[in-house]
Amino acid sequence: MRILILGGTGFIGPQQVDYALARKHQITLFNRGQSGKGLFPQVPRIVGDRNAANGHDGLKKGTWDVVIDNPTRNPQWVRGAGEALKGRVGQYILVSTISVFSDYSKPGMDENGPMHAPAAPENWASNDGNYYGPNKVQCEIDAKAQFGADKVTIVRPGLIVGPGDLSDRFSYWPVRIDKGGDIMAPGLPSDPVQYIDVHDLSEFIVRLGENHTIGTFNATGPKSPTNMAEMLYGIKAVTSSDAKFTWVPADFLAQHTVRAWSDMPVWQPGQGRTAGFMAVNCQKAYAAGLTCRPLADTAKSTLDWYKTRPAAEQEKLRAGLAPDKEKTVLAAWRAKNG
Incomplete structure (x- = not known):
């Protein structure tokens, strides 16, 4: 299977690459080339800055069975990727977040829980945490608009933990x-x-691609x-x-x-x-193959x-x-x- 990973050298990306390579998939990375330069020298890398006007141009050639979009919190990145990859992708997997929800007062909320209103365009590039959830809502909307709902998988992790997490939120x-x-x-x-271990999340995402599983999944554990x-x-x-x-x-x-x-x-x-913030319903993801170590x-x-x-x-x-x-x-x- 040909997999394009947008990012690939941050927190969850390297785990995806390791797992996918072990399962004999062909990997291509797309990123700025500024971090993880020594990682995966055997893996082809396309260099592009997603904040630049023509930052996705490197994706205008090539076809992939699966695209995994890891670092996206700016809806313009989803649009840029969609425009550059149009018609040459079998499945687009967006790593979103349970922060898309607007009300955590009730335990057991599933994928259909109430969501934030999408962020306004002037806030898409903001690093203000108040816009994180609303920006991810807009990313989910744009993913389906760009690639087609029948080709989009949305994964909504909770707190991602494990080796490599520089936020120290679990460490x-x-x-x-x-x-x-x-x-x-x-x-x-x-x-x-x-919480969800970075290995479990990454492996689940790769298997969603292998099985061509379409849909939206809350993905946290145990x-x-x-x-x-x-x-x-x-x-x-x-x-x-x-x-x-x-x-x-x-x-x-x-x-x-x-x-x-x-x-x-x-x-x-x-x-x-x-x-309900730490009691989100993830049964759909478990049924689709999410496992927790x-x-x-x-x-x-x-x-x-x-x-x-x-x-x-x-x-x-x-x-x-x-x-x-x-x-x-x-x-x-x-x-x-x-």
């Missing part, structure tokens, strides 16, 4: 737990949690519902840590400006307007990878509480509760 927990000591755990132990306590204790189990968890309620965290998701990664309160595998591989990173990156994670802030809030919680 914080294996790293913090490995250091041991008294750890602040957010909310309730029963608050739901969802398959069996889990919660913050199971995740944190599961991560601890792959370390020799002496970590002890102190559970601090969501309202107390908010009072001390500890934010869900960024300061306390992977977590959103399991009540109120975020009750054990948490122990993801936690260990993430921690092992983290320890190979440059010292400066290890010292300052991009997500999670600073040690001093954690100690301060824990002390305040204990002072309040005797």
Whole structure:
């Protein structure tokens, strides 16, 4: 099978390439050529800048059975790819996000949940997180308009985790737990949690192409519902840590400006307007072949990878509480509760 991967050298792309090559597919990469220059020297690469006026011109020659569009958050990129590839693609797979949804108050939301209104054109190139979901909504609309709904597969991951994730939105927990000591755990132990290992997501996407599976799929995991306590204790189990968890309620965290998701990664309160954020229905994806590896595998591989990173990156994670802030809030919680 001939697969064109738009991107291919970031977080999920290399996993797709490895998996597809192992399954004897012919891969072509399209990207700016500025990152991952040493990756996959045996794989043909088309160079193009998707922000440039004629940035997709390199795609005007060649035919592919499957195109996988990984990094797209700008609808103009979808339009540019569609115009350049018109009539020469068997299937277009867009990596979207569960952030297309506008209401997370109800657990169990499937692919037909309420969505944001599409972003206005003046916001398509914005890096403002407020436009991320609306821009992805417009990307989904444009994918079907450009390639035809009968050739489009939309995959909506939740939080993508594992080795190579420079956002540290999951890495914080294996790293913090490995250091041991008294750890602040957010909310309730029963608050739901969802995430998808980068390998599982990447392999699922390749298999969707192999099987020519068309449709839209929420794609996060694990398959069996889990919660913050199971995740944190599961991560601890792959370390020799002496970590002890102190559970601090969501309202107390908010009072001390500890934010869900960024300061306390992977977590959103399991009540109120975020009750369903970590409880999205992914049964359609599981039926289509999505599999989820054990948490122990993801936690260990993430921690092992983290320890190979440059010292400066290890010292300052991009997500999670600073040690001093954690100690301060824990002390305040204990002072309040005797």
